[in-house]
Amino acid sequence: GAVVSQHPSRVICKSGTSVKIECRSLDFQATTMFWYRQFPKKSLMLMATSNEGSKATYEQGVEKDKFLINHASLTLSTLTVTSAHPEDSSFYICSAHSTSGSYNEQFFGPGTRLTVL
């Protein structure tokens, strides 16, 4: 199956700094990628849809200036958490959408654990 990687897998940063998370589709092209966040023992919450070559579409309640998304190529999307604060500590997961199969399928990255001190 298709593989999606995320980097870094874990990051600890100080409050006020910015953190960039990369999501790559390794063996397929993804015009659409999605970013989710997940708090402990909670489900995945969709943050935004990342479209190659255009602006991301953010879900209601997600600050676009806080969570900057760039989808510069068909295999890479980045999420930058700007001026991070402890409440931004979470598990961030990306997924890449592939239409090459028999149905619309998303392949998930392994996730990035962000801890803001």
Add this chain to the structure above:
Amino acid sequence: GQNIDQPTEMTATEGAIVQINCTYQTSGFNGLFWYQQHAGEAPTFLSYNVLDGLEEKGRFSSFLSRSKGYSYLLLKELQMKDSASYLCALTTDSWGKLQFGAGTQVVVTP
């Protein structure tokens, strides 16, 4: 918008069968997914239903009734490794955007 409901937790013994129900309300429908997620890991795909009926894949089966807004995931011959969170997710467009339910934590006991 969408509303997706599934039980919070279920407990079953090794070797048994467990059925996880998912009910939903949505203004559009383009498929329902079930994912398994172990703690600290990303979700892994289990099944996809877009038409009514039962899809069987090994020990896991998934059922869909679009008219009732209802799906279930059936786990047979439970193993300890099946202890995980099971997520019901809807997609309403062709671009794969998913909305997840809160997840059902399945605990398998010896």
